[in-house]
Structures are given as C-alpha cells and as structure tokens.
Amino acid sequence: MMFSSEPVVRLNKACIFQGITAILQDVSFEIEKDEFVFLIGRTGSGKSSLLKTLYSDLPLKMGEGHIAGYNLKEIKSKDVPYLRRKLGIVFQDFQLFNDRTVAENLYFVMRATGWKEKSKMKTRMVEVLMRVGLGGSATKMPHQLSGGEQQRVVIARALLNEPSILLADEPTGNLDPEVADGIFKLFQEINKQGTAVLMATHNHELLKKYPYRILKCDKGFLLDSKTSDIFEKDQI
Template identity: 80%
Template structure:
C-alpha cells in the first residue's frame, strides 16, 4: 500500500493485540501534521495498546501503519530507536529515575538517542526545561517536585529530539484539576508550535472545553468523530 506524504500517522485495516487477545479490529485512521486528537474509551478498551503499537512497543501483527515515516508493520528492531527519536512519549506514571536529578534523567535519554556533543546537550536540556516552565529545576531530584512538575519533566524529556508527534497516555490522570489544566495548556502550546498530539484521556471536561477531533475505542472498534456520529458519555 502506498502512503501519502502528508499525515504523520497512517493506519490501515489494523488489528491491535494485547497478548493473545484482539482488543481493536479493522482500525484505520490518519493524523495530520500539526493536528490535536483525543483518544478516549473505557478502561481496557484498547487506548494504551493502540499507543504502544504506534511506538512499536506492541507488534502490529495484522494491517499496516506508518508513523513519522517508519512502517510499523514491518519495522526492524534496530529501527525502533530511530522511530522513537521522531516521536515523543508521555506516560501517566512519569517513569523518571528517582535516584537521578532532572538533568540526569534528560541526559540519560539524550545519550540513549545518539547525542554526543556535550555543549549541544547542555543547550538543548536548558531549552526544553524552559519550554515547560522548569528553567530552575535541572539540579532537583524528582521527589523534590510536585506531581505537575514531574509531568512537566516528562514532557520536556519527550521534546528533547524535537518530535513530529507526541503520544500521551492519560497525562493529566493523576493530577488535580487546576494542575491538569496547566499541563493541558502546555500541550496546546506545543501543538501550536507545530507538533501533532494524540492524547488518551478520561477527562470529560477537557472534551467539553476543547472541541478537537476524537478517536473513541468502543466494543473492539475505533470510531472517529470526523466520520462517525457518536456522543461523548461521562463513562469514558
């Protein structure tokens, strides 16, 4: 199948598996460059599995997909680190090294993704921390930061390689509403500066306030608000 050059994500006729179980069938969608998209659905409906498939943590066994120029359905193991340099991944549970400072957490990722020049690394580290509002946090340990600040570190980490798209799995799920609003505004700012966003969320208030496109995992299918007529229930 030929893919066009415009979308940053293209998925065609994919089946998403978790172990031996099929969680989503016949999945097809595009995400355009610079687009902001919500991903919703009940717990266990396939949201996280879909995201993991897009960044090649779960193998795409049926169907075709391209993310940031990489074909996911036949990606080689040695290509996966290069794919992940083109995308940023934001987790709900932070996944920071608790025994390393903020700077050391970011430097670890930079070294793992091929950065060599120490001067450029130092400059980029300062840039991403400033971008997320944590210019003075480089020497702090994770336990010295609030939950919202830790999530900002995670977002800074995801921005290190100037990704084409951020994949965010419930990034505000563990935060109180006011802090969550600030994190969401940061995602909006990142999107306005040219990075596409695919954000899984249970936050129904976000969906009410911000009428972005919605992908909904429901009963083994992926529904798209661009092409499907579905309502957003508070059970998501």
Template identity: 80%
Template sequence: MVFTSEPIIHLEKVCVFQGLDAILQDVNFTVEKDEFVFLIGRTGSGKSSLLKTLYADLPLKMGTAQIVGFELEKIKNKDIPFLRRKLGIVFQDFQLFNDRSVAENLFFVMRATGWKDKTKMKNRMIEVLLKVGLADASTKMPHQLSGGEQQRVVIARALINNPAILLADEPTGNLDPDVADGIFKLFQEINKEGTAVLMATHNHDLLRKYPYRVLKCEKGKLLDSKTADISIDTSY
C-alpha cells in the same frame, strides 16, 4: 522537527493485539502533522494498546501502519530506537529515574538517542526546561517536585529530539484539575508550534471544553468523530 506533506500517522485495517487477544479490529485513521486528537474509551478498551502499537512496544500483526515515515508492519527490532527518536512519549506514571536529577534524567535520554556534544546537550536541556516552565529545576531530584512539575519534566524529556508527534497516555490522570489544565495548555502550546498530539484521556472536562477531534475505542472498534457521532459520556 519533521515537516512533511504526508500524514504523521496512517493506519489501514489494523488489528491491535495484546498477546493472542484482538483488542481492536479494523482500525483506520490518519493524523496530520499539526493535528491535536483525543483518544478516549473505557478502561481496557484498547487505548494504551493502540499507543503501544504506534511506538512499536506491541508488534503490528495485521494491517498496515505508517508513523513518522516508518512502516510498522515491516519494522525490524534494530530500527525501533530510530522510530522512537521521532516520537515524544508521555506516560501517566512519569517513569523518571528517582535517583537522578532532572538534568541527569534528560541527559540519559540524549545519550540513549545519540547525542554526544556536551555543550549542545546542556543547551538543549536548558531549552526544553524553559519551554515547559521549569528553567530552575535542573538540579532538583524528582521527589523534590510536585506531580505537575514531574509531568512537565516528562514532557521536556519527550521534546528532547524535536518529535513530529507526542503520544500521551493519560498525562493528566494523576493531577488535580487546576494542575491538569496547566499541563493541557502546555500541550496546546506545543501543538501550535507544529507538533501533532495524540492524547489518551479520561478527563471529561477537557473533552467538553476543547472541541478537538476524538477517536473512541468502543466494543473492539475505533470510532472517529470525523466520520461518526461520538458520545462523550461519563461511564468510563
């Protein structure tokens, strides 16, 4: 795990683009190494675009941004895989290989990020599956798992390389409330162990129940509950 006195994320005067369109302007915020932060906003307000900018799927064209020691305004294509090794990325739609077992899905990520020792790979696979409560699932195929179990596999995959932060884009969006609550508690446990979490969500129950810091995309701006009053409404 990356331990540093520097923030995990620090953005100044960032403009987030989708193609030629500026989705968010003058974005400024910092995430510390042990923080849990919600990212909210209406559909199309820029949440996913901001996350994609942070893991360099969208280029940073304006402003300065540092994440896990990388300067996004200067990053070269060849360095993006090294950036992503320090991040855990959790998608709403899972993005698992449906023709491969849970273990094979995890091994694929390990090989892609430089793991070579098969014994260490197996031990790490067992470790992360145990952490997410799926110790007996390694030989199962994704279609044999429930939606909540598949999301736990995605979280295990994101934890493979001991990331400094998890970037989660609507990780409970397709799950029923009880399953969503269990997934959220897993994120809390991971956070308590020292991994920062930035979670985009539409789940108002989570927002009301857990008083974490909130970033809100609204009308082309990013509001921060540290410096502004933010309404958690039901209109998005």
C-alpha cells in the same frame, strides 16, 4: 524522508493485539502533522494498546501502519530506537529515575538516542526545561518536585528530539484539576508550534471544553468523530 504533506500517522485496516487477543479490529485513521486528537474509551478498551502499537512496544500483526515515516508492520527491532527519536512519549506515571537530577534524567535520554556533544546536550536540556516552565529545576531531584512539575519534566524529556508527534497516555490522570489544566495548556502550546498530539484521556471536561477531534475505542472498534457520532449514546 517523509514529505511535509504526509500524515504523521496512518493506519489502514489494522488489528491491535494484546498478546494473542485482538483488542481492536479494522482500525483505519490518519493524523495530520499539526493535529490535536483525543483518544477515549473505557478502561481495557484498547487505548494503551493502540499507543503501544504506534511506538512499537506491541507489534502490528495485521493491517497497515505508518508513523513518522516508519512502517510499523515491517520495522526491525534495531530500528525501534530510531523511530522513538521521532516520537515524544508521555506516561501517566512519569517513569523518571528518582536517584538522578532532572538534568541527568534528560541527559540519559539524549545519550540513549545518539547525542554525543556535551555542549549541544546542555543547550538542548536548558531549552526544553525553559519551554515547559522549569528553567530553574535542572539540579533538583524528582522527589523535590510536585506531581505537576514532574509531569512537565516528562514532557521536556519527550521534546528533546523535536518529535513529529506526542503520544500521551493519560498525562493528567494523576494530577489535581488545576495542575492538570496547566499541563493541558502546555500540550496545546506545543501543538500550536507544529507538533501533532494524540492524547488518551478520561477527562470529560476537556472533551466538552475543547472541540478537538476524538477517536473512541468502543466494543473492539475505533470510532472517529470525523465520520461517526461517537456521543450518540452519551457514554464516553
């Protein structure tokens, strides 16, 4: 059981691999349970690989890593679904089932993560849709929703199991600026209610507007705004 004072993420001298290629080396950082952290870097710099390592889609081969009480170095494949119940994962490209309603998309995830009682499933489904402002959209198909509404469904899906942290990979990348701003404010609300957020982004305006901590993938290393001047060269 994870103590409340423990960081939700802790990496120490980790090496992040994509296949046999080391993308990032000597990665050490912690994220506290209520923190909001931006993850930035050029395309191909290792942002997505780092996130995939955190939700155990890529193995941690070197160094130490813990997230939501799980040891990423030692986790067995049968335990990965249990880890992911403690994480909320938000993708840029939604990854919704287009042949199922919003409710059916959420029920699918609940069944896959061990929910069994239909009444509790329905109650939770309604709760998360209300939380993201889509209380009237349960019976709609994804194609009947705007891009911003689809992303809100994805966030609702990520919240189903009350995660310790949301891992978001460019969640506003495909959205118009005004819609993206609404999605970002939703992440802020979720964070204020006690869920940590690690958000990969290319959006320079967000970085200028909100003074959150920043992790930057740069030339094979991870820089932390807590300890480095990551904008020294004025490049994001």
